[in-house]
Amino acid sequence: MAEQTAPRRLDRRRERTRNALVYAAQRLLAERRTDVAIQEITELADVGVGSFYNHFDSKEDLFRAAVAEALEWWGVTMDRLTADLDDPAVAYAQSLRMTGRLHRRHPELSRILLHHGLELAHSDRGLAPRAHRDILAAVHAGRFRTEDPDLALALTAGAVLSLGALLHAQPERDAAVSADLVARGLLQQFGIPAEEAARICSLDLPDLDLVDSTSTAGTTTGQEWHQA
Amino acid sequence: MAEQTAPRRLDRRRERTRNALVYAAQRLLAERRTDVAIQEITELADVGVGSFYNHFDSKEDLFRAAVAEALEWWGVTMDRLTADLDDPAVAYAQSLRMTGRLHRRHPELSRILLHHGLELAHSDRGLAPRAHRDILAAVHAGRFRTEDPDLALALTAGAVLSLGALLHAQPERDAAVSADLVARGLLQQFGIPAEEAARICSLDLPDLDLVDSTSTAGTTTGQEWHQA
DNA sequence: ATTATCTATAGATCTATAGATAATGC
DNA sequence: ATTATCTATAGATCTATAGATAATGC
16 A cells, blocks of 8 residues: 555656756856855746755755756766777877867856866766776776876866866857867876877867767766756 | 044054954855855954944955955965076976965965865966966966967966865875976976976975965055964 | 944845645556 | 645844944044
């Protein structure tokens, strides 16, 4: 009587409400307007105030989830687009170059990344664990030469973030050129010879259009980045 | 009758109240507790609530001033300690290495830097304009080779910030070793040969103890960083 | 006499919940 | 019958100011 299989439609309704709240939070995050009343959030999500507490304990709770899901979505996307690359140094560089372009392609997501990036540089979700994995693999494969992979990860995070800040400060700057330059510099710092670093950073990139608006359809809740 | 020379003691009293508020705000910033009532701030500053509005229009106003003054103090300190260096590449490296050590020496100031660093990477106060000046001087002197000084500045900022985040995440990590490594990598990226970069980053640093708690006694209001 | 600070508080929020309403399950 | 959502609001903040008090100037 009490035990029953999960009713699908109710779950989906619940999920829809939650997503509306998370999406509203992501839009607010992108504008750096996190100091708003819960009522304003629920209005933006077109949801009753009371529903908020069905899903989150506090504003912090919601914003934390919103940040994590946005970046996890991008991480999953990067994984998919680099899955068939054999050379971990190339996978690292491709992710880095695409993430550099992200600042122009998804400015709102970029702003979320910039605002919370440093805290997330050591998170176990999102971009950090993936960059860490690539770096360790590249070291193990003898492609990178660095006795301090944690520092390498930190420098990678710092470069991604500061590039984003620069691109927002200078709207006319070419994101692709700058991102590739940053990637080249990092590869060289990690022991890749200059010419090869240049070659790697001029390889073709996967077509982001093919994946952008499709569901991640995997471990995550199907959360994706909603373009405003 | 109305026009009179500024009464000194009143000014100083006023300044004392303002400083108490700024100092309280800096302590809160260091703990990332900016979402507090104004009353809590004034209690921390041991000042009446009403006094707040004698000096600031809003919480944001106060916190903005608190961040700016804290980083301006460090910038002035760096300037003083590198004033007599002829080689701009060396001045750049010295400031960078000392700022790396800052994360351990003044963890509260470091946290403020980390939390607001990206926005301030293009500010006209604090550390950014000084790093920019050093980079341009080094390029002009033929010491740095980079056709994109803005990107160089961004990468510098990113490296400083991500190093700080790493040092906070790993309390046992050696700040001096890591900071010098980061500085070396940047010098190399800017075209300094590996051996010389290593040499520059093992030069003696000025003694921070000599300057830490003395007033900046210059253009700023005498604002300094108060150790808790 | 002038200026700054402090105390007390009105009025404007904002949070969190209780109870009513709507949607789904069976 | 069960679960989720919505509406309305009590009670807890929080902001900003008015008026009283204290410090300084002359």
